[in-house]
Amino acid sequence: MNLDQPLAFRVRPKTLDEFVGQEHILGKDKLLYRTIKADRLSSIILWGPPGCGKTSLAKVISETTKYKFTKINAVTAGVGDIKNAIADAENPLLNPSGKCILFIDEIHRFNKLQQDALLPYVENGTVILIGATTENPYFEVNKALISRSMVIKLEPLKKENIMQILKNALKSPEGLGMYNIKISDETIEKIAEVSGGDVRTALNGLEIAVLTTNMNKDGVIEITNEIAKESLNKRKAVFDKNGDSHYDNISAFIKSMRGSDPDATIFYLARALNGGEDPVFLARRIVIQASEDVGLANPNALVVATSAMQAVTMVGMPEARIILAEAALYVANSKKSNASYNAINKALEDVSTKDTGTIPMHIRNAPASGMEEFGYGEGYKYPHDYPGHYVEQQYLPDKMLGTKYFIKDENIKDI
Secondary structure, X not given: OOOXXXXXXXXXXXXXXXXXXXXXXXXXXXXXXXXXXXXXXXXXXXXXXXOOOHHHHHHHHHXXXXXXXXXXXXXXXOHXXXXXXXXHHHOOOOOOOOOXXXXXXXXXXXXXXXXXXXXXXXXXXXXXXXXXXXXXXXXHOOHHHHHXXXXXXXXXXXXXXXXXXXXXXXXXXXXXOOOXXXXXXXXXXXXXXXXXXXXXXXXXXXXXXHHOOOOOOOOOEEEOHHHHHHHOXXXXXXXXXXXXXXXXXXXXXXXXXXOOOHHHHHHHHXXXXXXXXXXXXXXXXXXXXXXXXXXXHOOHHHHHHHHHHHHHHHHOOOOHHHHHHHHHHHHHHOOOOOHHHHHHHHXXXXXXXXXXXXXXXXXXXXXXXXXXXXXXXXXXXXXXXXXXXXXXXXXXXXXXOOOOOOOOOOOOOOO
């Protein structure tokens, strides 16, 4: 046992029965559990947030399988490392089975060339690939590799799972079992709660708390709520502004504004800001929603949103959070109409897919002398010459007569 290694590394499960959490894929009646137990694994992509057990699951497989197990990290590895792993797998002296399980951590960091180098060996069965990624593999991994692998989605660990892992670490000889530690279930629960489903964060926080707390006169290390709080970094929402969670969060933010839920709107705005999202990007989204979803039901929403975007650009964080909150809440609380959105989309579809005819001659302009002789502008009625500044005349081309693009709904008042 090397105590210089992090606690999260030392207490990783060695067998499938020691693995805690992810019951939806590792329950004893589930296919993945049975496949690992029987050592009949095919290529898989493990997709999930940090600290949910992807690497630990790979470690369990390495302890279970009869095949040669090779691990590389996509951050530091290249095509040469892939070729070396495959050469070892195909060497009958080193590996009589002729197969290997190749675990690639952070596989989304491999470029297309590196991923393509794997393909023929996954195809012919020389390599059983286990790829781990925090990013959506359907965006980041070659379609050819995806089609030859089973994508397995891991979820953030439940609070109860993390509490169990922490308690196991406190008792384990490889973990913190050599210390006389006093810690309440309430404090363990607090650590688990603040970790946000990331067991690595929880274990690191617990280890820091133990190693930085002096023993009392009885030789006991007492971990209080306050010590635990100080030992955990300020919690960041599970959020990567360049990754899959970015899209999930901004989608939730938009749908909450559209759905007129101010509390959810503020929650997802806070989550984005806490995760480091660009405030100008958020302001642009509010401007879009003011036009797309509020629209003519409250045209002032667009004025508020554009003013907010300008103010955010001028002021910056942290005060920009207040401006964003005001604009987002204005949009969330406004009546909604997507009449403008529907109208322009339908019109764009028509002009790009249909023969829409020609512009009527009477509403064409005659910018050059002599064009009037060809009928340009002939018969045009100037609306301001008529009562109410309105006169009925044809504006749409003949082929488009009767087409309705703007459908006024109940939230649009007289404009």
